[in-house]
Amino acid sequence: MNQHSLPAAIPNWINGEECAAISGKTFDKLSPDTGRKLCDVARSGSQDIQNAILTARRAQAAWADLTPVQRGDQLYEIVRIMRTYQKEIAATVALETGMSYSAALGETGGAIAQGEFAAGEGRRFYGRTSTSAVPNKYAMTVRQPLGVAGLIIAANTPIANVAWKVFPALICGNSTVLKAAEDTPATAWLFGKIAQEAGLAPGVLNIVQGYGQEAGAPLVAHQNVDVISFTGSAAVGRQIASIAGQRLAKVSLELGGKNPLVVCDDADLEPAVKWVLLSAFSNAGQRCASGSRIIIFDAVYDQFRAMLIEGTRKLRVGPGDGDDFGPVINEKQLNNMLAAIQAAQQKGAVVLTGGCRLTDDAHAKGFYLAPTIIENAAPDDEFSTSELFGPITSLYRVKDFAEALKLSNDSPYGLTACIHTRSIHRATEYTRKVQAGVAVVNAGTFGSEPHMPFGGLKQSGNGSREPGTEALDVYSDLKNILFNIDPDKL
Ligand code: NAD
Numbered sequence: 001m002n003q004h005s006l007p008a009a010i011p012n013w014i015n016g017e018e019c020a021a022i023s024g025k026t027f028d029k030l031s032p033d034t035g036r037k038l039c040d041v042a043r044s045g046s047q048d049i050q051n052a053i054l055t056a057r058r059a060q061a062a063w064a065d066l067t068p069v070q071r072g073d074q075l076y077e078i079v080r081i082m083r084t085y086q087k088e089i090a091a092t093v094a095l096e097t098g099m100s101y102s103a104a105l106g107e108t109g110g111a112i113a114q115g116e117f118a119a120g121e122g123r124r125f126y127g128r129t130s131t132s133a134v135p136n137k138y139a140m141t142v143r144q145p146l147g148v149a150g151l152i153i154a155a156n157t158p159i160a161n162v163a164w165k166v167f168p169a170l171i172c173g174n175s176t177v178l179k180a181a182e183d184t185p186a187t188a189w190l191f192g193k194i195a196q197e198a199g200l201a202p203g204v205l206n207i208v209q210g211y212g213q214e215a216g217a218p219l220v221a222h223q224n225v226d227v228i229s230f231t232g233s234a235a236v237g238r239q240i241a242s243i244a245g246q247r248l249a250k251v252s253l254e255l256g257g258k259n260p261l262v263v264c265d266d267a268d269l270e271p272a273v274k275w276v277l278l279s280a281f282s283n284a285g286q287r288c289a290s291g292s293r294i295i296i297f298d299a300v301y302d303q304f305r306a307m308l309i310e311g312t313r314k315l316r317v318g319p320g321d322g323d324d325f326g327p328v329i330n331e332k333q334l335n336n337m338l339a340a341i342q343a344a345q346q347k348g349a350v351v352l353t354g355g356c357r358l359t360d361d362a363h364a365k366g367f368y369l370a371p372t373i374i375e376n377a378a379p380d381d382e383f384s385t386s387e388l389f390g391p392i393t394s395l396y397r398v399k400d401f402a403e404a405l406k407l408s409n410d411s412p413y414g415l416t417a418c419i420h421t422r423s424i425h426r427a428t429e430y431t432r433k434v435q436a437g438v439a440v441v442n443a444g445t446f447g448s449e450p451h452m453p454f455g456g457l458k459q460s461g462n463g464s465r466e467p468g469t470e471a472l473d474v475y476s477d478l479k480n481i482l483f484n485i486d487p488d489k490l
Contacts, residue, residue, distance in 0.1 A: 009039060009040040010186055010189045011042050012206070013192035014052045014055055016200075022048055023047075025045075027040070029041050029096065031095065031098065032326070035331075041210075042209040044209055044214065046214075046218035048210070048215070053219070053225060056148045056176060056203055056204070059203030060173075060174065060175040063175055069123055072118075073122070074170075075118060075119035075167055079116050083112060085194055086108050086109070087105070090108045093108065096183070096184050097184060099283060099284075099319070100319060100320055103283065107160050108159050111159040117167075117450040117451050118168050118170075127140055127142035138485055139481070140481050142481060143478060144476060144477050146250065148225050150225040151169060152231070153180065153188075154232045155184040155329050156389075164466055164471075168472065172476040180207060225249060227251070229254075229475070237253040252462065254454075254456075256288055256387040257387065258387055258413045259289060260408040260418070260445075261293070261420070263276075264300075264401065266421055266426075268420070269307060275418070275420070279446065280392075281324060281391045285393075289446035289448075292388065293407075293408075294395050297398060297404065327367040328391075331367050334390070336388075341392065343382070344377050352373040353373050356369075371391045372393070373392075377394050385411060387413070401430075405429070409433075412459045413458055414459075419442075437457060451467075453466075453468040453469075453470040454466060454467065
Protein backbone atom coordinates (compact mmCIF):
# COMPACT_ATOMS: atom_id res chain seq x y z
CA MET A 1 0.00 0.00 0.00
CA ASN A 2 1.34 3.46 -0.75
CA GLN A 3 0.65 6.83 0.76
CA HIS A 4 -2.40 7.35 -1.46
CA SER A 5 -4.21 4.48 0.25
CA LEU A 6 -4.58 6.45 3.48
CA PRO A 7 -7.44 8.92 3.61
CA ALA A 8 -6.23 12.52 3.40
CA ALA A 9 -7.81 13.09 6.81
CA ILE A 10 -8.37 10.49 9.52
CA PRO A 11 -11.72 11.10 11.25
CA ASN A 12 -13.24 9.77 14.46
CA TRP A 13 -15.75 6.92 14.47
CA ILE A 14 -18.70 7.90 16.64
CA ASN A 15 -22.05 6.09 16.55
CA GLY A 16 -20.95 4.14 13.47
CA GLU A 17 -20.15 7.30 11.51
CA GLU A 18 -16.97 9.02 10.51
CA CYS A 19 -16.78 12.55 11.85
CA ALA A 20 -14.24 15.34 12.09
CA ALA A 21 -13.40 16.93 15.44
CA ILE A 22 -16.12 19.43 16.41
CA SER A 23 -13.52 22.20 16.47
CA GLY A 24 -12.51 21.29 12.92
CA LYS A 25 -8.92 21.09 14.16
CA THR A 26 -6.44 18.52 12.85
CA PHE A 27 -2.81 17.63 13.38
CA ASP A 28 -0.23 16.22 10.99
CA LYS A 29 0.76 12.56 11.01
CA LEU A 30 4.32 12.18 9.70
CA SER A 31 6.01 9.14 8.23
CA PRO A 32 8.73 7.94 10.62
CA ASP A 33 10.66 6.69 7.59
CA THR A 34 10.67 9.87 5.49
CA GLY A 35 9.56 12.62 7.87
CA ARG A 36 6.94 13.59 5.29
CA LYS A 37 3.30 14.22 6.14
CA LEU A 38 1.06 11.20 5.59
CA CYS A 39 -2.32 12.67 6.50
CA ASP A 40 -4.29 15.02 8.73
CA VAL A 41 -5.81 13.59 11.90
CA ALA A 42 -8.90 14.74 13.79
CA ARG A 43 -7.73 16.67 16.86
CA SER A 44 -10.54 15.77 19.24
CA GLY A 45 -11.33 17.64 22.42
CA SER A 46 -13.55 17.07 25.42
CA GLN A 47 -16.81 17.67 23.52
CA ASP A 48 -15.93 14.95 20.98
CA ILE A 49 -15.07 12.60 23.81
CA GLN A 50 -18.30 13.42 25.62
CA ASN A 51 -20.28 12.58 22.46
CA ALA A 52 -18.45 9.28 22.04
CA ILE A 53 -19.07 8.34 25.69
CA LEU A 54 -22.78 9.19 25.58
CA THR A 55 -23.15 7.24 22.33
CA ALA A 56 -21.39 4.27 23.90
CA ARG A 57 -23.63 4.51 26.97
CA ARG A 58 -26.76 4.43 24.82
CA ALA A 59 -25.56 1.41 22.84
CA GLN A 60 -24.36 -0.65 25.79
CA ALA A 61 -27.57 -2.19 27.12
CA ALA A 62 -28.58 -3.77 23.81
CA TRP A 63 -25.04 -5.10 23.30
CA ALA A 64 -25.02 -6.59 26.80
CA ASP A 65 -28.43 -8.16 26.14
CA LEU A 66 -26.91 -10.38 23.47
CA THR A 67 -25.69 -13.67 24.85
CA PRO A 68 -21.91 -13.95 25.13
CA VAL A 69 -22.04 -16.51 22.30
CA GLN A 70 -23.85 -14.00 20.06
CA ARG A 71 -21.32 -11.33 20.94
CA GLY A 72 -18.58 -13.84 20.12
CA ASP A 73 -20.18 -14.47 16.74
CA GLN A 74 -20.02 -10.74 15.98
CA LEU A 75 -16.38 -10.66 17.00
CA TYR A 76 -15.70 -13.66 14.73
CA GLU A 77 -17.20 -11.64 11.90
CA ILE A 78 -14.76 -8.80 12.63
CA VAL A 79 -11.96 -11.37 12.65
CA ARG A 80 -13.13 -12.78 9.31
CA ILE A 81 -13.06 -9.35 7.72
CA MET A 82 -9.67 -8.59 9.31
CA ARG A 83 -8.39 -11.66 7.48
CA THR A 84 -9.67 -10.37 4.16
CA TYR A 85 -8.07 -6.98 4.92
CA GLN A 86 -4.91 -8.50 6.41
CA LYS A 87 -2.59 -7.07 3.77
CA GLU A 88 -4.17 -3.63 3.95
CA ILE A 89 -3.94 -3.58 7.74
CA ALA A 90 -0.29 -4.62 7.59
CA ALA A 91 0.48 -1.99 4.96
CA THR A 92 -1.17 0.67 7.12
CA VAL A 93 0.77 -0.43 10.20
CA ALA A 94 4.01 -0.42 8.19
CA LEU A 95 3.31 2.99 6.68
CA GLU A 96 2.55 4.76 9.91
CA THR A 97 5.15 3.08 12.14
CA GLY A 98 7.98 2.58 9.63
CA MET A 99 8.29 -1.09 10.57
CA SER A 100 8.73 -3.53 7.68
CA TYR A 101 5.69 -4.95 5.91
CA SER A 102 6.60 -8.48 6.97
CA ALA A 103 6.86 -7.44 10.64
CA ALA A 104 3.51 -5.65 10.31
CA LEU A 105 1.97 -8.73 8.72
CA GLY A 106 3.16 -10.80 11.68
CA GLU A 107 1.69 -8.30 14.10
CA THR A 108 -1.61 -8.33 12.21
CA GLY A 109 -1.67 -12.13 12.43
CA GLY A 110 -1.22 -11.79 16.20
CA ALA A 111 -4.10 -9.32 16.40
CA ILE A 112 -6.34 -11.71 14.46
CA ALA A 113 -5.37 -14.55 16.80
CA GLN A 114 -6.23 -12.30 19.73
CA GLY A 115 -9.65 -11.60 18.22
CA GLU A 116 -10.26 -15.29 17.65
CA PHE A 117 -9.33 -16.16 21.20
CA ALA A 118 -11.55 -13.47 22.74
CA ALA A 119 -14.47 -14.37 20.42
CA GLY A 120 -14.17 -17.99 21.60
CA GLU A 121 -14.51 -16.81 25.18
CA GLY A 122 -18.19 -16.23 24.35
CA ARG A 123 -18.60 -20.00 24.61
CA ARG A 124 -16.54 -20.22 27.78
CA PHE A 125 -17.94 -17.34 29.74
CA TYR A 126 -17.81 -19.48 32.83
CA GLY A 127 -19.16 -18.66 36.22
CA ARG A 128 -19.39 -21.11 39.09
CA THR A 129 -21.94 -22.64 41.38
CA SER A 130 -21.37 -23.02 45.08
CA THR A 131 -22.83 -24.92 47.94
CA SER A 132 -24.72 -23.33 50.80
CA ALA A 133 -25.10 -23.89 54.51
CA VAL A 134 -28.80 -23.11 54.13
CA PRO A 135 -31.28 -25.76 52.87
CA ASN A 136 -33.07 -24.90 49.59
CA LYS A 137 -30.55 -22.22 48.73
CA TYR A 138 -28.79 -22.29 45.38
CA ALA A 139 -25.84 -20.02 44.73
CA MET A 140 -23.97 -19.11 41.58
CA THR A 141 -21.40 -16.52 40.60
CA VAL A 142 -21.57 -14.98 37.12
CA ARG A 143 -19.75 -12.25 35.23
CA GLN A 144 -21.49 -8.94 34.51
CA PRO A 145 -20.35 -6.16 32.17
CA LEU A 146 -19.06 -2.92 33.61
CA GLY A 147 -20.69 -0.52 31.14
CA VAL A 148 -18.54 1.81 29.04
CA ALA A 149 -14.86 0.89 28.68
CA GLY A 150 -12.39 3.71 27.94
CA LEU A 151 -9.40 2.24 26.11
CA ILE A 152 -6.18 4.22 25.66
CA ILE A 153 -3.29 2.74 23.73
CA ALA A 154 0.34 3.28 22.74
CA ALA A 155 1.62 3.40 19.16
CA ASN A 156 4.32 0.73 19.20
CA THR A 157 2.31 -2.21 17.79
CA PRO A 158 -0.87 -0.47 16.69
CA ILE A 159 -3.13 -3.27 15.52
CA ALA A 160 -2.08 -5.62 18.33
CA ASN A 161 -2.73 -2.86 20.86
CA VAL A 162 -6.22 -2.28 19.46
CA ALA A 163 -7.01 -6.01 19.48
CA TRP A 164 -5.71 -6.59 23.01
CA LYS A 165 -8.22 -4.14 24.39
CA VAL A 166 -11.24 -3.99 22.09
CA PHE A 167 -11.96 -7.72 21.77
CA PRO A 168 -11.93 -8.62 25.50
CA ALA A 169 -13.85 -5.44 26.39
CA LEU A 170 -16.57 -6.28 23.87
CA ILE A 171 -16.93 -9.96 24.65
CA CYS A 172 -17.70 -9.00 28.25
CA GLY A 173 -20.68 -6.89 27.12
CA ASN A 174 -19.19 -3.42 27.42
CA SER A 175 -19.44 -0.72 24.80
CA THR A 176 -16.16 1.03 24.11
CA VAL A 177 -14.46 4.34 23.42
CA LEU A 178 -10.97 3.75 22.07
CA LYS A 179 -8.51 6.68 22.13
CA ALA A 180 -6.05 5.87 19.36
CA ALA A 181 -2.37 6.71 19.78
CA GLU A 182 -1.64 10.02 18.05
CA ASP A 183 1.27 8.44 16.17
CA THR A 184 -0.82 5.58 14.72
CA PRO A 185 -4.24 6.98 13.89
CA ALA A 186 -4.79 5.17 10.58
CA THR A 187 -4.63 1.61 11.94
CA ALA A 188 -7.28 2.37 14.56
CA TRP A 189 -9.44 4.11 11.95
CA LEU A 190 -9.16 1.08 9.64
CA PHE A 191 -10.18 -1.22 12.48
CA GLY A 192 -13.28 0.95 12.95
CA LYS A 193 -14.07 0.56 9.27
CA ILE A 194 -13.74 -3.21 9.55
CA ALA A 195 -16.02 -3.33 12.60
CA GLN A 196 -18.55 -1.25 10.68
CA GLU A 197 -18.39 -3.62 7.72
CA ALA A 198 -18.82 -6.56 10.12
CA GLY A 199 -22.16 -5.08 11.17
CA LEU A 200 -21.25 -4.15 14.74
CA ALA A 201 -24.12 -2.03 16.07
CA PRO A 202 -23.45 1.74 15.96
CA GLY A 203 -22.05 3.10 19.20
CA VAL A 204 -20.68 -0.22 20.50
CA LEU A 205 -17.17 0.70 19.31
CA ASN A 206 -16.29 4.38 19.07
CA ILE A 207 -12.79 5.46 18.07
CA VAL A 208 -11.51 8.92 18.85
CA GLN A 209 -8.30 10.48 17.58
CA GLY A 210 -6.25 13.13 19.30
CA TYR A 211 -3.56 14.01 21.79
CA GLY A 212 -3.30 12.55 25.27
CA GLN A 213 -4.07 15.69 27.26
CA GLU A 214 -6.85 16.83 24.94
CA ALA A 215 -8.62 13.56 24.07
CA GLY A 216 -7.29 10.97 26.55
CA ALA A 217 -7.61 12.97 29.77
CA PRO A 218 -11.36 13.77 29.31
CA LEU A 219 -12.03 10.06 28.79
CA VAL A 220 -10.29 9.23 32.06
CA ALA A 221 -12.10 11.94 33.98
CA HIS A 222 -15.62 11.24 32.68
CA GLN A 223 -18.15 9.91 35.20
CA ASN A 224 -19.78 7.74 32.55
CA VAL A 225 -16.69 5.66 31.87
CA ASP A 226 -16.74 2.59 34.09
CA VAL A 227 -13.33 1.12 33.37
CA ILE A 228 -10.17 2.68 31.99
CA SER A 229 -7.73 0.31 30.36
CA PHE A 230 -4.45 1.99 29.53
CA THR A 231 -1.31 0.83 27.74
CA GLY A 232 1.48 3.37 27.83
CA SER A 233 4.18 4.92 29.97
CA ALA A 234 4.40 4.71 33.75
CA ALA A 235 4.34 8.52 33.96
CA VAL A 236 0.97 8.78 32.23
CA GLY A 237 -0.29 5.65 33.99
CA ARG A 238 0.34 7.36 37.33
CA GLN A 239 -1.70 10.40 36.28
CA ILE A 240 -4.53 8.20 35.03
CA ALA A 241 -4.61 6.17 38.23
CA SER A 242 -4.81 9.30 40.29
CA ILE A 243 -7.57 10.97 38.24
CA ALA A 244 -9.66 7.80 37.89
CA GLY A 245 -9.05 7.13 41.59
CA GLN A 246 -10.91 10.34 42.49
CA ARG A 247 -14.11 8.83 41.14
CA LEU A 248 -13.21 5.24 42.11
CA ALA A 249 -13.32 4.00 38.53
CA LYS A 250 -11.75 0.63 37.78
CA VAL A 251 -8.33 1.00 36.12
CA SER A 252 -6.08 -1.48 34.34
CA LEU A 253 -2.56 -0.25 33.65
CA GLU A 254 -0.13 -1.97 31.28
CA LEU A 255 3.02 0.12 31.58
CA GLY A 256 6.70 0.05 30.78
CA GLY A 257 9.61 -2.23 31.51
CA LYS A 258 13.38 -2.17 32.01
CA ASN A 259 13.74 -5.83 31.33
CA PRO A 260 16.81 -7.83 32.33
CA LEU A 261 18.31 -10.63 30.28
CA VAL A 262 20.96 -12.63 32.15
CA VAL A 263 23.76 -14.43 30.32
CA CYS A 264 25.32 -16.99 32.65
CA ASP A 265 28.80 -18.49 32.33
CA ASP A 266 27.22 -21.79 31.19
CA ALA A 267 25.01 -20.20 28.50
CA ASP A 268 25.21 -21.13 24.83
CA LEU A 269 26.62 -17.82 23.73
CA GLU A 270 25.72 -17.85 20.04
CA PRO A 271 21.97 -18.30 20.54
CA ALA A 272 22.15 -15.92 23.49
CA VAL A 273 23.54 -13.21 21.18
CA LYS A 274 20.70 -13.78 18.73
CA TRP A 275 18.09 -13.52 21.47
CA VAL A 276 19.68 -10.35 22.87
CA LEU A 277 19.67 -8.77 19.40
CA LEU A 278 15.98 -9.61 18.98
CA SER A 279 15.07 -8.55 22.53
CA ALA A 280 16.93 -5.25 22.35
CA PHE A 281 16.38 -4.14 18.78
CA SER A 282 13.32 -5.72 17.15
CA ASN A 283 10.64 -3.10 16.47
CA ALA A 284 13.43 -0.55 17.11
CA GLY A 285 13.30 -1.46 20.81
CA GLN A 286 9.78 -0.03 21.02
CA ARG A 287 8.35 -2.86 23.04
CA CYS A 288 7.44 -2.79 26.68
CA ALA A 289 9.12 -6.22 26.82
CA SER A 290 12.38 -5.17 25.17
CA GLY A 291 15.64 -6.40 26.69
CA SER A 292 17.23 -3.19 27.90
CA ARG A 293 19.52 -4.49 30.65
CA ILE A 294 21.88 -7.29 29.61
CA ILE A 295 23.45 -8.78 32.72
CA ILE A 296 26.51 -10.89 31.91
CA PHE A 297 28.66 -13.13 34.10
CA ASP A 298 32.24 -11.86 34.44
CA ALA A 299 33.65 -15.15 33.11
CA VAL A 300 32.05 -14.65 29.67
CA TYR A 301 31.61 -10.88 29.66
CA ASP A 302 34.43 -9.90 27.29
CA GLN A 303 33.70 -12.70 24.83
CA PHE A 304 29.96 -12.04 24.87
CA ARG A 305 30.41 -8.29 24.50
CA ALA A 306 32.62 -8.80 21.43
CA MET A 307 30.10 -11.19 19.87
CA LEU A 308 27.22 -8.85 20.60
CA ILE A 309 28.95 -5.79 19.14
CA GLU A 310 29.78 -7.79 16.01
CA GLY A 311 26.14 -8.95 15.68
CA THR A 312 24.81 -5.44 16.29
CA ARG A 313 27.02 -3.88 13.64
CA LYS A 314 25.62 -6.34 11.10
CA LEU A 315 22.02 -5.26 11.73
CA ARG A 316 20.31 -3.55 8.81
CA VAL A 317 18.23 -0.54 9.72
CA GLY A 318 15.42 0.56 7.43
CA PRO A 319 11.77 0.09 6.52
CA GLY A 320 12.20 -2.88 4.17
CA ASP A 321 11.52 -6.59 4.66
CA GLY A 322 15.26 -7.22 4.45
CA ASP A 323 15.93 -4.87 7.36
CA ASP A 324 16.16 -5.86 11.01
CA PHE A 325 14.34 -2.86 12.36
CA GLY A 326 13.00 0.54 11.33
CA PRO A 327 12.78 4.08 12.65
CA VAL A 328 11.46 5.17 16.03
CA ILE A 329 7.97 6.60 16.01
CA ASN A 330 8.65 10.35 16.09
CA GLU A 331 11.44 12.88 16.25
CA LYS A 332 10.72 13.92 19.82
CA GLN A 333 11.23 10.37 21.06
CA LEU A 334 14.43 10.12 19.01
CA ASN A 335 15.78 13.33 20.54
CA ASN A 336 14.90 12.10 24.05
CA MET A 337 16.93 8.96 23.40
CA LEU A 338 19.93 10.93 22.12
CA ALA A 339 19.74 13.18 25.18
CA ALA A 340 19.62 10.16 27.51
CA ILE A 341 22.70 8.65 25.83
CA GLN A 342 24.56 11.94 26.09
CA ALA A 343 23.65 12.37 29.75
CA ALA A 344 24.85 8.83 30.51
CA GLN A 345 28.15 9.46 28.71
CA GLN A 346 28.71 12.57 30.80
CA LYS A 347 28.44 10.36 33.87
CA GLY A 348 30.99 7.84 32.60
CA ALA A 349 28.97 5.44 30.44
CA VAL A 350 30.64 4.27 27.23
CA VAL A 351 28.97 3.85 23.85
CA LEU A 352 30.24 0.55 22.42
CA THR A 353 28.41 0.95 19.13
CA GLY A 354 25.75 3.29 17.75
CA GLY A 355 24.70 6.15 20.00
CA CYS A 356 23.83 8.48 17.12
CA ARG A 357 21.13 9.36 14.63
CA LEU A 358 21.61 7.80 11.19
CA THR A 359 22.28 10.64 8.78
CA ASP A 360 23.25 8.92 5.55
CA ASP A 361 21.06 9.51 2.48
CA ALA A 362 18.81 6.50 3.10
CA HIS A 363 18.02 7.51 6.69
CA ALA A 364 18.58 11.24 7.11
CA LYS A 365 14.97 12.31 6.69
CA GLY A 366 13.52 9.59 8.90
CA PHE A 367 13.70 9.11 12.67
CA TYR A 368 16.48 6.54 12.74
CA LEU A 369 18.73 5.72 15.66
CA ALA A 370 21.71 3.41 15.14
CA PRO A 371 21.45 0.24 17.25
CA THR A 372 23.17 1.26 20.44
CA ILE A 373 25.03 -0.66 23.13
CA ILE A 374 26.16 1.12 26.27
CA GLU A 375 28.41 -0.10 29.08
CA ASN A 376 29.57 1.30 32.40
CA ALA A 377 26.26 2.98 33.20
CA ALA A 378 25.82 2.76 36.97
CA PRO A 379 22.97 0.35 37.83
CA ASP A 380 21.25 3.06 39.86
CA ASP A 381 21.75 5.81 37.29
CA GLU A 382 18.67 7.16 35.53
CA PHE A 383 19.90 5.57 32.32
CA SER A 384 19.68 2.12 33.94
CA THR A 385 16.41 2.66 35.72
CA SER A 386 14.22 4.54 33.25
CA GLU A 387 12.69 3.18 30.09
CA LEU A 388 14.11 4.56 26.81
CA PHE A 389 11.77 2.73 24.41
CA GLY A 390 14.26 2.65 21.56
CA PRO A 391 17.03 0.50 20.03
CA ILE A 392 19.31 0.94 23.03
CA THR A 393 20.58 -1.65 25.45
CA SER A 394 23.02 -1.54 28.31
CA LEU A 395 25.53 -4.13 29.56
CA TYR A 396 26.24 -4.94 33.21
CA ARG A 397 29.02 -7.19 34.56
CA VAL A 398 28.23 -9.47 37.51
CA LYS A 399 30.32 -12.05 39.31
CA ASP A 400 27.71 -14.77 39.86
CA PHE A 401 24.08 -15.88 39.88
CA ALA A 402 23.22 -14.17 43.16
CA GLU A 403 24.46 -10.83 41.88
CA ALA A 404 22.63 -11.34 38.54
CA LEU A 405 19.35 -12.03 40.33
CA LYS A 406 19.82 -9.08 42.66
CA LEU A 407 20.54 -6.71 39.78
CA SER A 408 17.59 -8.09 37.79
CA ASN A 409 15.30 -7.22 40.68
CA ASP A 410 16.95 -3.92 41.46
CA SER A 411 14.60 -1.96 39.20
CA PRO A 412 11.49 0.18 39.54
CA TYR A 413 9.92 -2.04 36.86
CA GLY A 414 8.98 -5.72 36.87
CA LEU A 415 7.56 -6.61 33.48
CA THR A 416 9.61 -9.37 31.85
CA ALA A 417 12.93 -11.13 32.48
CA CYS A 418 15.03 -13.81 30.85
CA ILE A 419 17.97 -16.04 31.73
CA HIS A 420 20.34 -17.95 29.45
CA THR A 421 21.82 -20.99 31.15
CA ARG A 422 22.15 -24.75 30.73
CA SER A 423 21.51 -25.29 34.42
CA ILE A 424 18.02 -26.40 35.36
CA HIS A 425 18.76 -25.27 38.89
CA ARG A 426 19.63 -21.70 37.83
CA ALA A 427 16.70 -21.57 35.42
CA THR A 428 14.30 -22.68 38.15
CA GLU A 429 15.71 -20.37 40.79
CA TYR A 430 15.66 -17.41 38.44
CA THR A 431 12.11 -17.89 37.17
CA ARG A 432 10.96 -18.45 40.75
CA LYS A 433 12.67 -15.43 42.29
CA VAL A 434 12.77 -12.79 39.58
CA GLN A 435 10.22 -10.03 40.18
CA ALA A 436 8.44 -10.02 36.82
CA GLY A 437 5.10 -10.84 35.24
CA VAL A 438 6.80 -12.92 32.53
CA ALA A 439 9.97 -14.99 33.06
CA VAL A 440 11.70 -16.75 30.16
CA VAL A 441 14.49 -19.32 29.90
CA ASN A 442 16.87 -19.45 26.93
CA ALA A 443 14.90 -17.16 24.61
CA GLY A 444 13.99 -13.44 24.52
CA THR A 445 12.46 -11.09 27.05
CA PHE A 446 9.18 -11.45 25.15
CA GLY A 447 7.03 -14.31 23.84
CA SER A 448 3.52 -13.99 25.16
CA GLU A 449 0.52 -15.21 23.16
CA PRO A 450 -3.18 -14.30 23.08
CA HIS A 451 -4.20 -16.95 25.60
CA MET A 452 -1.43 -16.07 28.08
CA PRO A 453 -1.62 -13.42 30.79
CA PHE A 454 0.74 -10.50 30.25
CA GLY A 455 1.53 -7.71 32.68
CA GLY A 456 4.01 -6.75 35.34
CA LEU A 457 4.84 -5.95 38.92
CA LYS A 458 5.96 -2.68 40.50
CA GLN A 459 5.76 0.29 38.09
CA SER A 460 4.98 -1.98 35.14
CA GLY A 461 1.31 -2.03 36.02
CA ASN A 462 -1.31 -2.15 38.72
CA GLY A 463 -1.76 -5.90 38.99
CA SER A 464 -4.10 -6.63 36.12
CA ARG A 465 -3.26 -8.97 33.24
CA GLU A 466 -4.22 -8.72 29.59
CA PRO A 467 -4.90 -10.65 27.39
CA GLY A 468 -5.60 -14.32 28.28
CA THR A 469 -8.76 -15.25 30.12
CA GLU A 470 -7.43 -12.88 32.79
CA ALA A 471 -8.54 -9.98 30.58
CA LEU A 472 -12.12 -10.95 31.44
CA ASP A 473 -11.35 -9.89 35.00
CA VAL A 474 -10.47 -6.40 33.73
CA TYR A 475 -13.65 -5.93 31.72
CA SER A 476 -16.27 -7.63 33.88
CA ASP A 477 -17.32 -7.76 37.49
CA LEU A 478 -18.74 -10.64 39.47
CA LYS A 479 -22.27 -11.07 40.69
CA ASN A 480 -23.27 -13.65 43.27
CA ILE A 481 -26.84 -14.85 42.62
CA LEU A 482 -28.82 -16.62 45.36
CA PHE A 483 -32.05 -18.63 44.89
CA ASN A 484 -34.44 -19.86 47.50
CA ILE A 485 -35.79 -22.83 45.54
CA ASP A 486 -38.62 -23.58 47.97
CA PRO A 487 -40.15 -20.22 49.02
CA ASP A 488 -42.83 -21.92 51.11
CA LYS A 489 -40.22 -23.09 53.57
CA LEU A 490 -38.64 -20.38 55.64
P1 NAD B 1 2.40 7.48 26.51
O1 NAD B 1 2.11 7.12 27.91
O2 NAD B 1 3.04 8.78 26.23
O3 NAD B 1 1.04 7.47 25.64
C1 NAD B 1 0.20 6.36 25.57
C2 NAD B 1 -1.21 6.81 25.26
O4 NAD B 1 -1.69 7.61 26.33
C3 NAD B 1 -1.34 7.66 23.99
O5 NAD B 1 -2.53 7.32 23.32
C4 NAD B 1 -1.44 9.08 24.56
O6 NAD B 1 -2.11 9.96 23.71
C5 NAD B 1 -2.22 8.83 25.83
N1 NAD B 1 -2.04 9.87 26.86
C6 NAD B 1 -0.96 10.65 27.07
N2 NAD B 1 -1.19 11.47 28.11
C7 NAD B 1 -2.43 11.20 28.58
C8 NAD B 1 -3.23 11.71 29.65
N3 NAD B 1 -2.79 12.68 30.45
N4 NAD B 1 -4.45 11.16 29.85
C9 NAD B 1 -4.91 10.16 29.05
N5 NAD B 1 -4.20 9.66 28.03
C10 NAD B 1 -2.97 10.17 27.78
O7 NAD B 1 3.24 6.26 25.95
P2 NAD B 1 3.95 6.08 24.54
O8 NAD B 1 5.28 6.72 24.59
O9 NAD B 1 3.02 6.42 23.45
O10 NAD B 1 4.10 4.49 24.56
C11 NAD B 1 5.18 3.84 25.08
C12 NAD B 1 4.91 3.27 26.45
O11 NAD B 1 3.91 2.26 26.38
C13 NAD B 1 6.13 2.59 27.00
O12 NAD B 1 6.27 2.94 28.35
C14 NAD B 1 5.81 1.12 26.86
O13 NAD B 1 6.51 0.27 27.71
C15 NAD B 1 4.36 1.12 27.11
N6 NAD B 1 3.72 -0.12 26.61
C16 NAD B 1 3.32 -1.05 27.52
C17 NAD B 1 2.78 -2.26 27.09
C18 NAD B 1 2.32 -3.31 28.09
O14 NAD B 1 1.55 -4.19 27.71
N7 NAD B 1 2.77 -3.27 29.33
C19 NAD B 1 2.63 -2.51 25.73
C20 NAD B 1 3.04 -1.52 24.83
C21 NAD B 1 3.59 -0.32 25.29
